[in-house]
Amino acid sequence: MILRFLIWALLSSSVCIAAEPILPLHSVATDERKVALGRQLFFDTRLSRSNEVSCASCHQLATHGADKVPRSKGVAGRLGDVRAPTVYNSVFNIRQAWDGKAIDLKAQVTLPVENPKEFATTWPELIATLNEDKSFVSAFEQVYKGGLSSDAISDAIAHYERSLITLNAPFDLWLQGKGPLSEQAQEGYHLFKYYGCINCHQGKNVGGNMFAKMGTFGDYFGDRGTPIEPADYGRYNVTKREADKFTFKVPGLRLAARQAYFFHDGSEQSLEGAIDTMARYQLGRSLSKAELAAIAAFLESLVGHHQEMTP
Ligand code: HEC
Numbered sequence: 001m002i003l004r005f006l007i008w009a010l011l012s013s014s015v016c017i018a019a020e021p022i023l024p025l026h027s028v029a030t031d032e033r034k035v036a037l038g039r040q041l042f043f044d045t046r047l048s049r050s051n052e053v054s055c056a057s058c059h060q061l062a063t064h065g066a067d068k069v070p071r072s073k074g075v076a077g078r079l080g081d082v083r084a085p086t087v088y089n090s091v092f093n094i095r096q097a098w099d100g101k102a103i104d105l106k107a108q109v110t111l112p113v114e115n116p117k118e119f120a121t122t123w124p125e126l127i128a129t130l131n132e133d134k135s136f137v138s139a140f141e142q143v144y145k146g147g148l149s150s151d152a153i154s155d156a157i158a159h160y161e162r163s164l165i166t167l168n169a170p171f172d173l174w175l176q177g178k179g180p181l182s183e184q185a186q187e188g189y190h191l192f193k194y195y196g197c198i199n200c201h202q203g204k205n206v207g208g209n210m211f212a213k214m215g216t217f218g219d220y221f222g223d224r225g226t227p228i229e230p231a232d233y234g235r236y237n238v239t240k241r242e243a244d245k246f247t248f249k250v251p252g253l254r255l256a257a258r259q260a261y262f263f264h265d266g267s268e269q270s271l272e273g274a275i276d277t278m279a280r281y282q283l284g285r286s287l288s289k290a291e292l293a294a295i296a297a298f299l300e301s302l303v304g305h306h307q308e309m310t311p
């Protein structure tokens with residue numbers, strides 16, 4: 001009887017957080033006035049040359065902070081070169097973009113502004129447009145010493161993005177001993193660690209803190225069936241180091257269970273398909289259907305909430 005109780009107590013007690021390779025998400029400090037300005041900019045189509053698109057067109061906050069297509073549409077319907085990742089929890093990434101070409105959130109803002117396939121504009125042109133809006137100009141002057149500038153715009157957007165953190169995921173609550181986690185999700189977490197997914201996808205954001213080659217155990221690009229495109233060279237495009245060819249920032253998996261497409265090339269459409277590809281090409285393993293479902297249940301438990309999301 002006592003033994004039974006001990007086993008029950010052991011199984012039902014929460015895990016020891018300090019020893020876990022994944023940590024609960026938490027909010028980070030932001031300046032509320034900057035967050036408010038940044039939010040306005042994030043949804044403002046005047047940022048694009050044709051007034052057609054805003055950051056929110058591709059990074060849809062009501063769902064998972066990205067869009068439901070393999071390639072996003074910028075001005076004039078031009079398609080991008082890679083799939084749009086989520087902006088939620090991006091503050092925890094070591095670098096921004098698949099190849100890490102932006103050092104932080106603030107530096108990232110210039111990329112869509114100048115990208116001919118996104119906003120297709122220039123800073124002087126964009127600032128001239130926004131300068132016509134007197135209330136906007138004065139709102140900036142109240143918060144930023146130098147008023148409206150590329151630096152202030154980037155800073156405000158970055159502050160807003162710092163506030164986009166998905167909290168209270170069932171997994172995080174369970175880690176903290178505040179809620180239950182299904183047996184299937186617990187099994188998935190065990191497999192995620194046991195098979196070594198955790199070697200790359202780790203920390204608060206379950207990724208985002210290192211770069212890794214796509215295809216450690218197999219020729220992913222050779223097997224993909226479509227020609228290699230410049231964006232497939234990944235980190236190499238930034239560093240020009242041979243060793244960085246086909247290397248990408250390991251994506252955070254917090255909202256992976258909400259995505260419609262996976263990988264930088266958007267080549268995979270199902271979550272279990274993406275897990276299967278990872279097991280084969282990153283770990284040299286073939287997983288059973290039950291194992292794939294368990295890992296998918298674990299990834300589902302990583303989905304937290306933010307006020308911009310529809311419940
Ligand atoms: C036309 C669609 C589109 C628009 C508009 C757009 N983005 Fe993106 N965003 C993308 C794509 C595609 C990527 C991936 C780019 C890459 O890796 O080279 C991306 C990447 C990012 C990232 C990096 C996330 C990560 O995990 O690496 C952030 C942050 C981001 N965008 C924020 C913004 C902000 C802020 C704006 C508005 C100023 C914006 N985006 C406008 C499509 C878009």
Ligand code: HEC
Binds near residue numbers: 256262264
């Ligand atoms: C060697 C490092 C490494 C290991 C091990 C690894 N991954 Fe990944 N994972 C990556 C990289 C890099 C990408 C991005 C590849 C790309 O887009 O081309 C990725 C992408 C993903 C994606 C798609 C996310 C998105 O936003 O498109 C999922 C889901 C995923 N991994 C789950 C797993 C699971 C589950 C395991 C274990 C079975 C695993 N990974 C093992 C490095 C790794």
